[in-house]
Amino acid sequence: MRSLLAAGLLLIAGVASAQEGFPLDGTWRGERPAAGSTAVTIVLVLEWDGQKIAGVINPGPKSIPLQDMQLIPDGWKVTLAAKDAAGNTISFEGTIADLGSYHRYIDGAWQEGGKTYKVRFVHE
């Protein structure tokens, strides 16, 4: 029983450690600073269809569809552009790091409301 449990844990650890498929596919979570010491969570849900990267920012009733998202394989650069419901521009430029890991991340600059924030998105 104990060995079965250990094997199961190994399996879970293995699944969680590997990167597979299109590097941006899936859910990414990051935080940007807000007023005081609080932070605003930003969730990206992305999917590659073979031609373009589709997705939304913060899925739910107030989700924001992506206008454009690009992955530049040379250097694994990422760019994102969107407009919120009020028509304000949102953009992000970053670089994927730890590409071989399931929990790879993108460090970059998130621009929203005329301000720029350093944000790290981690793949979930």
Added chain:
Amino acid sequence: MNRATSVAGLAVLILLAVGCQKQASEKDDASNAAPRYPDGVLRLDRAPGEKGYWDSPSELSLAEEGAKVEFDASGKLRQTADAAKVAPLQPWALALYLYRQANEMKDDPMRSCIGPGNPRAMQTPGGVRIIQDRNLNRAYVLFGGGNHGWRVIYLDGRDPPSPDEVTATFYGLAVGRWEGDTLVAESIGFNTRFWFSNGGLPHTEGLKLTERFTRPSHDVLHYEVTIDDPRTYTRTWKASWNLKWVPGDIPEKYCEDDRE
């Protein structure tokens, strides 16, 4: 003995020799023929009373048929510059393949005993069996390599599944049929938790495989796979290799992280 008699004698000897050779050759052909069920359907596994399995794939890494590239046993390219020849990769997929190659495939999920998935399982040393269950109209493919996975090919005439209704797995959902002596299996519904080849060729959940299993002789299984993943590759492409019949049972072994 005149000359005519000598020539006639020589001709008889030649005919006898040819006849013996033909008889021996026919006998060899018969003993090397692929086994069949009484109704003539090809057996892709053992005949009754026999022990054996498929192993020793003639190609150890996946590459498009006709591509002039060389790998080592781990799937590492001898020449990195050949990466684009391996398969018609989209730019992101080529970059990821090169990244994995440069990293000596250290992130390969199989190093953590994750299954090889398909079609890599057919290139993973350790043994393969294809058991035809003719009562339930399906074939089970059992793998001795990797984490000893298995898959089912449904042969009951069902329609291929809708991609939206398939839970993604390592081997996908396969529906098959016989075309003469060839078992044709079409699979969709793959997850992306495995590497498509030991060298690190990527794939997405859009992957569709068409596999063709034939047994040209008792000792040879010919495997051909057509890869259709428009999210990863610029066009469909094909690869094929042979597996050899090995007498005996699939050796028992256990998978542990980073070693087997």
